[in-house]
Amino acid sequence: MRIIVDAFGGDNAPGEILLGCAHAMDQLGVDIALSGDKDKLLACAGELGLKDQLDKMEIFHCTDMLTMEDEPTQILKEKSGSSMAVGMRALAEGKGDAFASAGNSGAMAVGATSIVKRIKGVRRVAFAPVLPSTKTPFMISDGGANVACRPDMLLQFGLMGSVYMKKVMGVENPRVGLVNVGTEDHKGDDLRLAAHALLRDCGEINFIGNIEPRDIPYGVCDVAVADGFTGNTVLKLYEGTALAMMGMVKGIFQKSVKNKLAAAMIYGDLQGLKKAMDYNSYGGAPIIGAAKPVFKMHGNAKANAVENALRLVRDCTQSGFVEEIANALGRKQNG
Amino acid sequence: MRIIVDAFGGDNAPGEILLGCAHAMDQLGVDIALSGDKDKLLACAGELGLKDQLDKMEIFHCTDMLTMEDEPTQILKEKSGSSMAVGMRALAEGKGDAFASAGNSGAMAVGATSIVKRIKGVRRVAFAPVLPSTKTPFMISDGGANVACRPDMLLQFGLMGSVYMKKVMGVENPRVGLVNVGTEDHKGDDLRLAAHALLRDCGEINFIGNIEPRDIPYGVCDVAVADGFTGNTVLKLYEGTALAMMGMVKGIFQKSVKNKLAAAMIYGDLQGLKKAMDYNSYGGAPIIGAAKPVFKMHGNAKANAVENALRLVRDCTQSGFVEEIANALGRKQNG
Numbered sequence: 001m002r003i004i005v006d007a008f009g010g011d012n013a014p015g016e017i018l019l020g021c022a023h024a025m026d027q028l029g030v031d032i033a034l035s036g037d038k039d040k041l042l043a044c045a046g047e048l049g050l051k052d053q054l055d056k057m058e059i060f061h062c063t064d065m066l067t068m069e070d071e072p073t074q075i076l077k078e079k080s081g082s083s084m085a086v087g088m089r090a091l092a093e094g095k096g097d098a099f100a101s102a103g104n105s106g107a108m109a110v111g112a113t114s115i116v117k118r119i120k121g122v123r124r125v126a127f128a129p130v131l132p133s134t135k136t137p138f139m140i141s142d143g144g145a146n147v148a149c150r151p152d153m154l155l156q157f158g159l160m161g162s163v164y165m166k167k168v169m170g171v172e173n174p175r176v177g178l179v180n181v182g183t184e185d186h187k188g189d190d191l192r193l194a195a196h197a198l199l200r201d202c203g204e205i206n207f208i209g210n211i212e213p214r215d216i217p218y219g220v221c222d223v224a225v226a227d228g229f230t231g232n233t234v235l236k237l238y239e240g241t242a243l244a245m246m247g248m249v250k251g252i253f254q255k256s257v258k259n260k261l262a263a264a265m266i267y268g269d270l271q272g273l274k275k276a277m278d279y280n281s282y283g284g285a286p287i288i289g290a291a292k293p294v295f296k297m298h299g300n301a302k303a304n305a306v307e308n309a310l311r312l313v314r315d316c317t318q319s320g321f322v323e324e325i326a327n328a329l330g331r332k333q334n335g
Numbered sequence: 336m337r338i339i340v341d342a343f344g345g346d347n348a349p350g351e352i353l354l355g356c357a358h359a360m361d362q363l364g365v366d367i368a369l370s371g372d373k374d375k376l377l378a379c380a381g382e383l384g385l386k387d388q389l390d391k392m393e394i395f396h397c398t399d400m401l402t403m404e405d406e407p408t409q410i411l412k413e414k415s416g417s418s419m420a421v422g423m424r425a426l427a428e429g430k431g432d433a434f435a436s437a438g439n440s441g442a443m444a445v446g447a448t449s450i451v452k453r454i455k456g457v458r459r460v461a462f463a464p465v466l467p468s469t470k471t472p473f474m475i476s477d478g479g480a481n482v483a484c485r486p487d488m489l490l491q492f493g494l495m496g497s498v499y500m501k502k503v504m505g506v507e508n509p510r511v512g513l514v515n516v517g518t519e520d521h522k523g524d525d526l527r528l529a530a531h532a533l534l535r536d537c538g539e540i541n542f543i544g545n546i547e548p549r550d551i552p553y554g555v556c557d558v559a560v561a562d563g564f565t566g567n568t569v570l571k572l573y574e575g576t577a578l579a580m581m582g583m584v585k586g587i588f589q590k591s592v593k594n595k596l597a598a599a600m601i602y603g604d605l606q607g608l609k610k611a612m613d614y615n616s617y618g619g620a621p622i623i624g625a626a627k628p629v630f631k632m633h634g635n636a637k638a639n640a641v642e643n644a645l646r647l648v649r650d651c652t653q654s655g656f657v658e659e660i661a662n663a664l665g666r667k668q669n670g
Contacts, residue, residue, distance in 0.1 A: 134579050144516060147524040181479060181567045189482040189564055213568045214575030229524055232516045233548045233568055240549030241576040244469050248611070249584060252604045259604065262597040269587040269594065276583070 001029075002096040003313050007036035008065040008083040010102025011300045014044050017102065020306020022053040027307065030314050033058040033096050035087035036065070060095075062086040065103075068299070072106030076114055084108065088115040091292055098293035098317045100284065100309060105296050109145035112290035119322060121329040122289040123150075126157045127228070127296065128164065129235060129285035132276055135219030139165055143285065144232030151194035154178070154225055155202060159332065160288040160325050161223035162205045167321040168286075168312070169222075177211035177221035179230055185209065191227065199225065204328055246274060284309035286316060288325070293317045336364075337431040338648050342371035343400040343418040345437025346635045349379050352437065355641020357388040362642065365649050368393040368431050370422030371400070395430070397421040400438075403634070407441030411449055419443065423450040426627055433628035433652045435619065435644060440631050444480035447625035454657060456664040457624040459484075461492045462563070462631065463499065464570060464620035467611055470554030474500055478620065479567030486529035489513070489560055490537060494667065495623040495660050496558035497540045502656040503621075503647070504557075512546030512556035514565055520544065526562065534560065539663050581609060619644035621651060623660070628652045 005021055007014045014036060021032045034041060038061045045054040066075060066082040075085050084103050088111045091099040099116070101108060105127055112118075112125045126142035141161035146153065158176045165174040178196055180188045185196060187210055199207045211220050213234060226234060249270075253263035263270065284301075287294040293316050297309040340356055342349045349371060356367045369376060373396045380389040401410060401417040410420050419438050423446045426434040434451070436443060440462055447453075447460045461477035476496035481488065493511045500509040513531055515523045520531060522545055534542045546555050548569060561569060584605075588598035598605065619636075622629040628651050632644040 134583060147516060147527075179568065181482060181564060181571075192482075212575075213572035214578075216572060217576045217579035229516060230565065230568055233514065233565055234572055236516075237548035237551060237569055237572050238576055240547075241552045241573055242580060243549075244552035245577060245580040248469060248608055252601060252608060255604060259601050262600040265597040266587055266594050269590060273583055273587060 001098075001314060001317055002031040002033055003310060003317075004033045004035060004060070004087045004090050004096035004099045005310070006083045006087045006099070006101030006103055007034040007041055009104070010297065012302055013102065014041060015048060016302045017306055018044055018050055018054070019048060019303035020301070020310065021057065022050050023303060023307045024310040025053060025056065028311055028314055030310065032056075032310075033060065033090065035060040035062060035090065036083040037061070037063050060086050060090050066107050068104055070104060070107060072104065072110045075107040075111045079107075084111060085115065088112070088294070091294070092116050098295065098313045100295040100297055100313050102297040102299055102301050102306070105144065105285075108287055108294065108296050112287040112294045116290045116292050116294055118289050119291050119326045119329065121326075122160075123153050123156055125287050125289035126160065127231075127285055128157075128161055128288045129296075130169065131235070131238060133217055133219035136171075136222070137169065138216070138219060138221055139223045140231045140235055141223055141225055141288065142228040142231045143235045144228045145287070146228040147232075148229070149191065149227035151191060151198055154191070154195035154227065155198040156289070156329070158199050158207070158223060158225040159202065159204055159328055161225065163324050163328055164286060164288055164316075164321055165222045167319040167324050168316045171222050173206045174222035175208045175220075176205045176223045176225060177208050179213060179216075179224050179226040179234060180210035181212070183210045183212055195225070202332065204332060284312055291322065293322060336433075336649060336652055337366040337368060338645055338652075339368045339370060339395070339422045339425050339431035339434045340645070341418045341422045341434070341436030341438055342369040342376055344439070345632065347637055348437065349376060350383060351637045352641055353379055353385055353389070354383060354638035355636070355645065356392065357385050358638060358642045359645040360388060360391065363646055363649055365645065367391075367645075368395065368425065370395040370397060370425065371418040372396070372398050395421050395425050401442050403439055405439060405442060407439065407445045410442040410446045414442075419446060420450065423447070423629070426629070427451050433630065433648045435630040435632055435648050437632040437634055437636050437641070440479065440620075443622055443629065443631050447622040447629045451625045451627050451629055453624050454626050454661045454664065456661075457495075458488050458491055460622050460624035461495065462566075462620055463492075463496055463623045464631075465504065466570070466573060468552055468554035471506075471557070472504065473551070473554060473556055474504075474558045475566045475570055476558055476560055476623065477563040477566045478570045479563045480622070481563040482567075483564070484526065484562035486526060486533055489526070489530035489562065490533040491624070491664070493534050493542070493558060493560040494537065494539055494663055496560065498659045498663055499621060499623055499651075499656055500557045502654040502659050503651045506557050508541045509557035510543045510555075511540045511558045511560060512543050514548060514551075514559050514561040514569060515545035516547070518545045518547055530560070537667065539667055619647055626657065628657060
């Protein structure tokens with residue numbers, strides 16, 4: 001298997017990306033190809049002592065890159081020569097089995113749609129991060145690719161998310177919930193009411209009805225279905241609140257010598273909590289609905305998170321989840 | 336000043352409501368009137384040793400009550416004889432200066448609109464809870480009264496929230512932010528783009544632009560403007576995540592004898608954190624836009640939270656914020 005990685009996406013590119021890729025090649029039994037500026041990569045590999053590893057990676061050379069400030073659609077225009085666009089084109093042309101980038105997620109959704117193309121029958125691709133809860137991890141589908149949605153799009157987000165959680169994350173019968181302002185069936189706006197009916201009547205998934213945001217941190221579902229605006233709000237507020245709380249706890253432990261002593265006594269358990277709530281440990285978010293595996297890595301991912309992401313990309317690609325989504329959509333349309 | 340309290344709203348009615356009201360009458364220099372079943376209140380006061388205090392409260396007698404399962408609009412129909420409806424009618428008829436209930440918030444918004452009525456020019460009332468952050472408290476406006484909104488409604492939510500934070504919470508020049516999927520001006524769906532332009536061009540408020548949900552816990556704004564669906568999502572996820580994190584920290588501290596010892600060493604600071612993140616300490620959420628002060632107390636409020644809420648109701652009523660909103664809307668329409 002060969003994974004194409006955007007060497008110039010994210011806050012820590014290319015150094016941490018290169019390090020993570022080198023580890024992944026050693027540890028995960030995958031080939032790596034990189035898209036990006038060859039000269040810069042050679043210089044970076046020299047600094048990090050990774051020249052031998054870089055020699056084993058094919059490089060799709062390009063000098064341009066997308067930034068977080070670029071408009072997503074620029075990947076098809078001014079930035080069609082960027083490392084993200086070049087990597088995606090290589091995937092579309094069959095020069096690799098999957099693509100991963102820590103760059104601009106909006107641009108990735110556009111590129112997945114227009115360069116990699118969608119699975120037949122998919123209305124819109126979804127950005128679908130998997131996050132920790134107090135129990136089991138859960139997916140938000142859509143986490144922000146589509147700020148305006150129709151009900152049939154929400155149905156597909158649920159269906160695709162369910163396939164992913166089953167095939168890739170190994171969840172037996174994924175519980176699919178619709179993020180709403182109340183658990184009762186009649187709650188919500190027109191979009192929620194229509195999406196609720198479609199999800200309920202879809203025979204392909206285990207729909208558990210509406211879920212309230214207050215229950216999300218407790219692992220109430222395996223797939224939280226939302227329009228991209230709501231899903232992005234959930235994703236960012238969840239991360240922000242968890243980080244703020246961890247910061248406040250940390251503040252307490254640094255307040256005095258006595259408190260530092262208490263912190264030392266439970267150091268191991270605190271690290272466990274930090275790890276349990278670390279979204280980086282799940283490595284990345286698939287862009288589901290694309291015709292080939294496309295993964296967003298966290299923007300501030302360091303080498304270890306890159307390696308975790310690439311493990312997920314490998315497992316995902318091996319699982320055949322793209323084909324499974326195509327099958328599920330086919331059954332839905334014929335059924 | 337006389338505050339009318341729904342004695343049969345919320346999880347802990349009527350006992351904790353009565354206790355909180357008795358404290359408030361002693362401590363806050365306010366008169367209390369209650370709406371609800373007189374016989375049950377007498378019996379409850381007998382059990383709690385509060386007969387003398389109850390004697391000083393007028394009772395608007397009614398035997399019916401609204402439940403959390405009732406549809407909000409039932410306050411105008413089958414449940415027009417409930418303690419919530421009776422209390423609101425008493426307010427509308429001038430038998431008190433403000434109204435508070437820990438009951439069904441949807442029904443309160445309907446009652447505030449149709450029984451108490453709106454301030455002239457107000458399109459929709461908003462449910463506007465004030466929540467803690469790592470720095471200063473902030474308001475969500477709208478926190479769930481209106482699941483579907485137009486841009487001019489969001490403008491008013493910002494304007495009314497700003498007046499409240501200034502007049503009642505004493506914030507000098509409240510920072511008003513629009514909850515959105517990115518901080519850049521061009522981010523978001525049609526509703527956000529149109530609301531952004533209206534808020535930016537409104538001379539009455541200190542609009543700081545779009546805010547991302549991840550920054551909300553850090554006190555990035557004083558008023559977070561949102562449609563009711565998004566605002567309710569923020570409210571519930573924020574509470575849920577904070578509670579889940581506190582639960583995980585608590586779990587660590589109970590894990591072993593050593594950990595319990597560590598917890599004992601920092602007990603005071605942990606209580607401080609718990610208090611800092613306790614939405615009950617801010618006592619309640621105004622239904623802003625109503626022609627008289629209407630307050631939602633937290634559904635599971637106990638006596639202490641009820642007393643805190645009534646302090647806020649008193650301060651709010653004294654501040655003249657209803658008149659100030661009317662003035663601000665008048666200036667806006669004439670300006």
